[in-house]
Amino acid sequence: MDDEQVLLPEDVPSQWGSDVIAETIRATGVPYVALNPGASYRGLHDSLVNYLGNRDPQMLLCLHEEHAVAIAHGYAKVTDRPMAAAVHSNVGLMHATMAVFNAYCDRAPMLLLGATGPVDADSRRPWIDWIHTAADQAALVRPYVKWDDQPASVRASAASLLRGNQLTRTHPTAPVYVCFDAAVQEQPFDGRVVVDPARYAPLAESLPSPESVAAAAELLAGAQRPVILAGRGSRDQAEWDRRIALAERLGAPVLTDLKVAAGFPTDHPLHAGTPGLFLSPANNELLRGADVILSLDWLDLGGTLRQATGSAEPQARVVSASVDHQLFNGWTKNDHFLAAVDVSLQSRPDAAVAALLERLPERSPAAAPSPAAAADPVQRPVEATGPTGRLTVSFLTRTLREATRDLPVTLVRTPFAWNPDLWPVRGPLDYLGTDGGGGIGSGPGLAVGAALALAGRERLAVAVLGDGDYVMGVTALWTAARYDIPLLVVVANNNSFFNDELHQDRVARARGRAVENAHVGMRLEGPEPDLAQLASAQGVHGIGPVRTPEELVDAMKRAVDSVLAGRPTVVDVRVERGYSGDTAAAIAERSR
Structure with a gap:
């Protein structure tokens, strides 16, 4: 990628609070920071350029804060990993809020970096620092980020970045927001903060309990008309292959959803109907006839079942693999309609798929369908x-x-x-x-x-x-x-x-x-x-x-x-x- 040449001595000592912040950002492993510049983080901007040399992370200049966040969101949709986006004080954050909300609803990991004018009123420049300082800046996005903080010292800033990086990468993923005090960035700092990123890794993912896996496997193995709702899943090829293997093991038709990324091959014999933003009449009928439904973190499971069955609870037994509830709050209603669930596999859906494959009995090779060479739809x-x-x-x-x-x-x-x-x-x-x-x-x-x-x-x-x-x-x-x-x-x-x-x-x-x-x-x-x-x-x-x-x-x-x-x-x-x-x-x- 093209980038500006940075004139940088071979050994630049850490001298400022923002140097420590920049070094900690590098330790998180984010490759880029998309930004629209602003004075509230001018100290950090200098450190990214003149201390780190605009490498690891590299800055990506954007023409609007909403674009900076959207670019980080798009990056996460491909990689399942975060990059950083930086937004200037309260005004930049207000520009970015729609994009932050999108990323939160899409469960995209992201390290959102912000800044405020000096919290110490005696350090504020007349007028501009006052209107760009907020008593609780994160309140603008708190209902739709996973976690936020406004650290008040250099060491606390490094710790907040490490915690934010850990949390945004831990499932269920979502953006985190860390707001740096402009005065803390620009204060001299002659100490050193040594960071071993391996000691601040994402938290180990939760696995479904053996009891819940056994109960789900029993329902699925005995089902006559199982249906799989393939919702949010990873971009990992091995996990994709396991989803196919599970559907073939069960002989279960699979529904997919255009609101989320690809979850199952749409020309596989077990893929049912046409994926869409809303369920088609044919897929509603398929759900109404199911005796067991396996939801793999399906977006709006309750609303989908309600659309298929009306106000009555579904007759099918429902198995749900998700920990999405950990992000629900009272402000945004993206918790959707409360679903009736008989067995809850509280884990990342692909972890539940792996556990179910280990537990379910094998089918004979003749009984398991394989992808067929369908007529190319381009014709x-x-x-x-x-x-x-x-x-x-x-x-x-x-x-x-x-x-x-x-x-x-x-x-x-x-x-x-x-x-x-x-x-x-x-x-x-x-x-x-x-x-x-x-x-x-x-x-x-x-x-x-x-x-x-x-x-x-x-x-x-x-x-x-x-x-x-x-x-x-x-x-x-x-x-x-x-x-x-x-x-x-x-x-x-x-x-x-x-x-x-x-x-x-x-x-x-x-x-x-x-x-x-x-x-x-x-x-x-x-x-x-x-x-x-x-x-x-x-x-x-x-x-x-x-x-x-x-x-x-x-x-x-x-x-x-x-x-x-x-x-x-x-x-x-x-x-x-x-x-x-x-x-x-x-x-x-x-x-x-």
């Missing part, structure tokens, strides 16, 4: 254009897949209109899920962070974004251009906040009002934003607008060639408004 006929003559998202998907078919691709994001049947997921890095908190504008930053983590892995990072998400976060792409991070962003541009058009349509119908007005206050028209020019303004290669099938085929080829040459690239594709059949049906059923 399925799709309509190139829709009723208004615009390109369909299905045709965009097929064209993009054809252009990348010889490359391993990581889908970082997809829009609501995405049809997953046209893009099989076959490995743990094939798809990374959504942003967690439903905050529009996160997509570009997440894409940059994921591409950063994938650099050197010979995988192409591809994000298919909605136009609203893109325009809110487009300046995050400057960081990709600045640090030569290869990335392909395709904007499925329907010139509308279309999901809200559907909401207005629904309200108008319920009230007997004019549905023809549903688009008012929703369309990005008069003028239409020039998305390719917005990309070019960030130093990124911009292509488009693309309006015809022939233009799209050519644009995708040029875009892939551009990214393979090392240049981040954006393609603006003008698409029809609307969703795929399965998505539309699921939304309609959910809205009843």
Whole structure:
């Protein structure tokens, strides 16, 4: 990665409080710190550059604090490990809060570094230090971080970093926030804080009790109609393979969820139906007929069961592998509807899978299905254009897949209109899920962070974004251009906040009002934003607008060639408004 040259003597002694903080950050092992600079941590900034030499971690300059946090979030989605993001005082933290909430809801590890003006009022500069100092700065994010601290000395700052690093890496993972006093950073410090990172490692993960594993294995072994809900899982290939082995051992159909990263191959014979943001009618029926349901940290288990069974408790016995409850609090309701659970395996879901495989009896090889060579969905006929003559998202998907078919691709994001049947997921890095908190504008930053983590892995990072998400976060792409991070962003541009058009349509119908007005206050028209020019303004290669099938085929080829040459690239594709059949049906059923 490209970086500024740092003039640094061979041996720079530690002389300041921020030098110790910087050295401790290095000890945590985070490779990068994404930041938008600010005076509250000017001492730490100097230490990262002039004491550490801008190495381990390397700074990544961002144009907005929300992008800095989103980039760290995207990095964690690929690696299951944290990087750092730094935000300036209360104002920078307020800019970043949406991205922090996304990362928390997505259970992404992250070392969030902050700073406040001098806590000692006598040390504050007039005006600016006063408005950038808060009595309890972490209160801005405390409901959606795992832990926070504001240490008051140099040694305490080092200890807080070590604890925060330990906690953010311990399952269930989530961001932590450490706020440094500006005066502590800038005080002389002639002592030394020796850190052995091995002594402050993440806490050992909890394992399900033998009794709970035995009870779950008994239910599953005796089930006639088991169903597995594959929710949050790791990006580890061995753990991916064990999930497949468990499903095959049980002969159980598996449901997956587009809100979280890939959990199971979608073209495996045991994968049931089409994954989506909401359960399809067919998958609801499958759940209603199950006699045992195994939830592997399924997002909103209670709400999913309620959607399938109504207000009645499910007839199926429910086994749940999760410790997500450890992050629940009273402020944010991402605890979701309380699920009826018969056996609780209190562990990381992949640890529960391994324990169940050891306990469950083997099936005969003939009884265990194996993946079949299905017809390649890229060959399925799709309509190139829709009723208004615009390109369909299905045709965009097929064209993009054809252009990348010889490359391993990581889908970082997809829009609501995405049809997953046209893009099989076959490995743990094939798809990374959504942003967690439903905050529009996160997509570009997440894409940059994921591409950063994938650099050197010979995988192409591809994000298919909605136009609203893109325009809110487009300046995050400057960081990709600045640090030569290869990335392909395709904007499925329907010139509308279309999901809200559907909401207005629904309200108008319920009230007997004019549905023809549903688009008012929703369309990005008069003028239409020039998305390719917005990309070019960030130093990124911009292509488009693309309006015809022939233009799209050519644009995708040029875009892939551009990214393979090392240049981040954006393609603006003008698409029809609307969703795929399965998505539309699921939304309609959910809205009843």
